[in-house]
Amino acid sequence: MKVSIIGLGHIGKAVLGILNENKKLFMERYGKSIEVISVSDSKNTVYDKNGLDLEKVLMYKQRNQLGELAENIKFDEIYSLESDVIVDMSPATKDGIAGMKLYTSAFESGKNIVTSNKAPLALHWKEIMEGAYKNKKRILFESSVGGGTPLFNLNSYCLKSSNILEFKGQVSSTINFVLSQLLAGLDFNDAVKTAQNMGIAETDYHDDTNGLDGARKTVIIANALLNKDYTLNDVKYDGIENLKDINYMKESGKIYRVLSHIKNENEITIESKIFELDRKETLACLDSLSMGYLEKTDNNDDITIFEKHDGPLETAAQVVNDLLII
Amino acid sequence: MKVSIIGLGHIGKAVLGILNENKKLFMERYGKSIEVISVSDSKNTVYDKNGLDLEKVLMYKQRNQLGELAENIKFDEIYSLESDVIVDMSPATKDGIAGMKLYTSAFESGKNIVTSNKAPLALHWKEIMEGAYKNKKRILFESSVGGGTPLFNLNSYCLKSSNILEFKGQVSSTINFVLSQLLAGLDFNDAVKTAQNMGIAETDYHDDTNGLDGARKTVIIANALLNKDYTLNDVKYDGIENLKDINYMKESGKIYRVLSHIKNENEITIESKIFELDRKETLACLDSLSMGYLEKTDNNDDITIFEKHDGPLETAAQVVNDLLII
Incomplete structure (x- = not known):
């Protein structure tokens, strides 16, 4: 499988590290060879049709000399390369338009997308999914929400026979840590x-x-789990910039977390807000830097999954997992 | 997809219920139609090449008249039916030989296997996997261990880019409830x-x-997660029939659970025994009837997944999930 990589921040570098260290293992275990034929950072796109040496990519990037590693091409030329998948790990933009255009152009050029970038998905879900459908291409985005904790693939491959009745999840580290x-x-x-x-x-x-960040994640979760195309306008959300109840909260002895909450009953609830948790509740096991979810289903009972510590390596592991199952 | 069902106990009946209720939904959501063309209980095998009416199967079974529903065939004739998958939900036998023969015959007849029956897997792993490999057929067995909690598919589809360093799981309700x-x-x-x-x-x-039951589950987990072919002889296991420390345990204020434990370091540990858990540990959130696991990985950090209540419906949901992804 030939791959173009976009973005060499913490996640991008960790992805190259995992691919480099496990090349032999992925071939033995899954019969899969992943060749990175182009890498783009914010300044350069370098290309080698025989596959780039990933250790060298990391070394040249470290020295701020990526452009000197291999043939330089224009960013837009990645659509005409012989790649099967484009991996987007570029930082989120306010409007997500660049990402949306990237994905639809990739689909039209016969390429699949793996992405950790939530802005395009939160803001242009419908156009992106229609583009994939029309061109019979796939987009996998496990790493866009919840870092390394399986969510979308868990639903797609492990809970297929159930309907999701309710989702409650801690998916935003920053706001929960500040809280x-x-x-x-x-x-x-x-x-x-x-x-x-x-x-x-x-x-x-x-x-x-x-x-807003929590709301963006929540709308992606709602669309993926319920197979809909909600927009940010459908999400009720709160921040923590002007908390009035802080003294009450401090004294209550309860645990407070900003959670994404989706309820799929007669009326659909989609919200991201502060929840008061009793210490016995499942999600109270998590600390403010964990990622985790509770899903209530009809046939699979209540499933809880969490990861104690999340960081770029865990997120990168999900980018690579998406590459291995696409 | 055409399916032969074996076993109409609690799990088998729940599988038919899920298939019957979600027929339209599975078609809409996954474009998949699952037709049950034969059903076997301990006495009869009934067959209809156009697909059996599942509501009627359940009704006739309830009245103990399954044999009167449709054409009766001999059990061994199921290998020559036009099915794609045989689903084994028969009760475990002591030696697992009947199951092993069923699976290898199925593979040779060009059929895949979905099974919730752990005896053949625990006792004849190597022969079964070789049979599948040789005939290019698949065997999925999510429901054989851990009931409705995803384990094997979680590893196969959500943690592909990681190596499992350690597994610790509560997978046996009976022994933990009695304890x-x-x-x-x-x-x-x-x-x-x-x-x-x-x-x-x-x-x-x-x-x-x-x-012994815990040991059987443990060897299946070890083989699936580490891609090996260990046997029951490789598992160290304890029961709870002659506990000497029971008074100490009662007074300690700690939590005790029988857990499957696999450690993949220089030396491999495979055991099923009583663990003392501190109340702050992740697995201490589970009660004695829950099912859940902690997996330590290299790239995905520590992932915990659990289900508070497990029963035949949850196990059946995983049988159907296997049918939907096979």
Whole structure:
């Protein structure tokens, strides 16, 4: 399988690392050879039709000399390469339009997409899915929500015979970590600074703390699990920038988390907001940096899955998993 | 897809129920039509090349008149029917030989197997897998261990890019329920009787309480996760029939569970025994009737998955899931 890689941030580098270290293993175990024929970062696209040496890609990237590794091509030329899959690990843009155009162009060029980029999916779900359907191509996006914790593939391959009645999940580390700091007594600015110092919050953190990031994840989950095409307008969401109840919350002895919540009854509920959890509840096992979900189903009872620690390696593992099953 | 069903106990009946209720849904969602062309219970095999009416199968079975529903054929004739998959939900036999012969004959007749029957897998893994490989057929067995909680498909479709370093799982309800009763103060006979009255333990309960059942599950997990062909001789296992430490355990304030444990380091550990859990540990969230696992991996961190309540419906949901992905 020939692959074009876009994005060499933490996740992109970890993906190349996993592919490089497990080349022999993936061939032995799955009979699958994954050749990376092009790599794009924000400045360069380098190409080798025989497959790039991934150790060298990482080394040249580290030295900020990616462009010197192999033949340079224009970004738009990746559509005409002989690749089977384009992997998008570029950072989210505000409007997701670049990603949407990338995916629909890829489908039209006969390529599948694996993506960890949630903006295009949250904002242009319908166009993207129609593009895939029309061109008989696939898009897998396990790593776009919930990092390394299986969610979409869990539903697609392990819970196929059930209807999802309710989903409740902790899928946003940043907002939950900042909330935990507020509850520990820090003021908002200090809580954000702590998160930034730990590499959990970005310089521009507002999309996380005002709840928009959680809402984006929630609409992707709702569309994937319920097979619909909801938009951000259908999601009710709260942030944590102006919490009025903080003193009550501190004194209550309960656990508070921002959760994505989808209820599939007569009326559909799609929301991302603060939930008060009793210490005995399943999701109360998770700490603020965990990722995890509870799914209530008709035939499979209530399934809970979580991962204690999430980071770029775990997310990258799901990008590679998508490449191995596509 | 045409299917032959073997076994009409609790799980078999629940499978027919799910297939019957979701016929339209499976077609809409997956474009898949599952036609049951033969059904065998311990006495009869009935056949209709156009597909049996599943509601009628359940009704005739209920009245103990299955043989009157449709054409009767001999059990061995199922190999020559035009089915794609044979589903084995017959009860476990001591030696698993009947199941092993069933599967290898099915593969030779060009049929795939879906099974919830763990005896053949635990006792004849190598022959069965070689038979499947030689005839290019598949065997899926998600429901053979852990009831409705995804395990084998979770590894096959969601954790493909990781190596499993350690597995620790609560996969046996009977032994864990009886143990919980012993710890609550009942003597062994009363604990077993309580389990029998609740439908959790069988009349012949020894394979559960002496640990053999847990060992069987453990060897299947080890073989599937590590891609090996271990036998029961490679499993160290304990039962709960002669617990010496019961008074210490009662007074300790800790949680005790019989767990399957596999460690994949320089030396391989495969065991099924009592573990002492601290109340903060992940698996301590589960009660004695839950099913759940913790998997430590190299790239996917530690993944925990569990189901609070397990029963025939949840197990049946995994049989149907296997049918939908085969």
